[in-house]
Amino acid sequence: MSDKPNANRRKFLRQASAAVAAIPVVSLVGMSNAKAEEQAEDGHAHSYVNNAADADHADYSDGEKCKNCAFWGGGDSEWGQCFHADFQGVQVNAEGWCDEYVSS
Template sequence: MKDRDHTVSRRGFLKFGAYGLLAVPVAGLGWSTQAKAMERLDEDSAEAQALDYVHDAANADHPSYEEGQVCDNCDLWTDPTAEDWGPCAVFPGKLVAAGGWCSAWVG
């Protein structure tokens, strides 16, 4: 009788492990779609204006701006797979333009 109980718990453990392995890719889908659900940062918002953020770096009018600095080559750009718009550590919950710029740019 003990052998049967032990076999059932082993089977349960293996089933639970299989479900866990299946859950990992499904959980990853939620993380990858999170960035798509975020809103784009508005240039006129207080947070964007505080850091002189612009959607197009060519329009940056700030003394610390240097040609070639854009959001997608900044160390604060948090998703290297993002193309036109992506998340930035400075503006949590918002997307910034890949070709944008702000005074928090770090290279």
């Protein structure tokens, strides 16, 4: 019997594995950049507003802003990530607010 078919199959499987492994990395890099550019609009969820001064909600207290909320992940940026599940895929404003605010 010849080993040729097995060698060809091993070579094919190695090449296919390398190709499949490369695709998700490229896709994820592209997706993360696209998501980072989308900014939340007023009313996105939980009575969100881009400027806390516009909050018209019984739970709002002076001084509460996204940038001092426990869900804030934007550091010193004007727009940043909110780790609350209802704000995935958008950035919120550091000066914004929503009724899920948690003091950090």
